[in-house]
Amino acid sequence: MPLSFHKMHANGDDFVIVDSRKSPNPITSNMARLMGDRNRGIGFNQLAVVFDCDDADARLIFWNADGSTLDACGSATRGAADMLMRESNMTSAALRTNRGLLTCERTSTGAISVNMGKPLLGWSDVPLALEMDTLVMPLAGHPTACSMGNPHCTYFVDDLAAVEIATIGPGVETNPLFPLRTNVHFVQIIDRKHIRLRIWERGGGIPLGSGSCSCGAAVNGIRRGLLDNCVEVECDGGVVTVQWDGVGSVFLTGPVETTFSGTIADALLKA
Structure with missing residues (x-):
């Protein structure tokens, strides 16, 4: 049976939405890996599969391009919310994820804001091995860690342009201290309301942006006393806003756009 999809992006952080409401789950680890191949498949940083849900507008399951799963994806959550809001002609949506129930709203500018839930700050919640x-x-560079449903490790640097992300990132991602691997952030603070962020993404390499990484980086900067409670996070692909009062939920706001929709060829499905 043909498999339809929507390709979307949030400031260049690209993802694919597969709508599996009223149908069986078509995605396996191998299928996600084939779809994520930028030369032989569709290509994406993350894949979100949308399911029916009894206590929310939909349930989401997320995949990385390497075929691994993850519990949180701020960009794809906003993309799925945008799709559902347009479908229902509403300005809000509630989405069930492994992270919990996430509420989303369309702002007056057309951006999508999502309540990403409370950050997890304890060592066993990140999780860390020790x-x-x-x-x-106690690592070189003295980073800060948290979880937004996936692990985040944030380095604060003086000159972002001098950081060799493709060299440093993989070693930190796979450090034994992180049993589930980790996203790695490199942050240059412009001022207390504005940071530049570049990312080595767990299972994905260097993206133009990431919703959950933007949240993790802002949370860790606020925890360190370096940032105010509302921060503009400037990634290579554009800017999102992250708000956190230091106690409750983290709110992520930014644009999403649909690039194209299509149907996956039978040959890829059979592979």
Whole structure:
């Protein structure tokens, strides 16, 4: 049976939405990996599969391009919310994820804002392999760790342009301290309301942006006392806004756009 999809992006952070409401789940690890191949498949940073849900407008399951799963994806959550809001002609949507129930709203500018839930700050919640203070970790560069449903490790640097992300990122991602691997952030603080962020993404390499990484980086900067509670996060692909009062939920706001829709060829499905 043909498999339809929507290709979307949030400031260049590209993702694919597969609508599996009223149909069986078509995605396996191998299928996600084939679809994520930018030469032989569709190509994406993340894949979100949309299912029916009894207590929300839909349920989402997320995949990385390497065929691994993840519990949170801020960009694809906003993309799925945008799709559902347009379908229902509403300005809000509630989405069930492994992270919990996430509420989304369309702002007056057309951007999508999502309540990403409370950050997880304890060492066992990130998770880390050893008990330690996640605020200033005993690694070179003294990064800060948290979880937004997926692990985040944030380095604060003086000159972002001098950081060799493709060299440093993979080693930190796979450090034994992170049993589930980790997203790696490199942050240059412009001022207390504005940061530049570049990312080594767990299972994905260097993206133009990431919703959950933007949240993790802002949360860790706020925890360190370096940032105010509302931060503009400037990634290579554009800007999102992250708000966190230091206690409750994190709110992520930014644009999403549909690039194209299509149907996957039978040959890829059979592979």
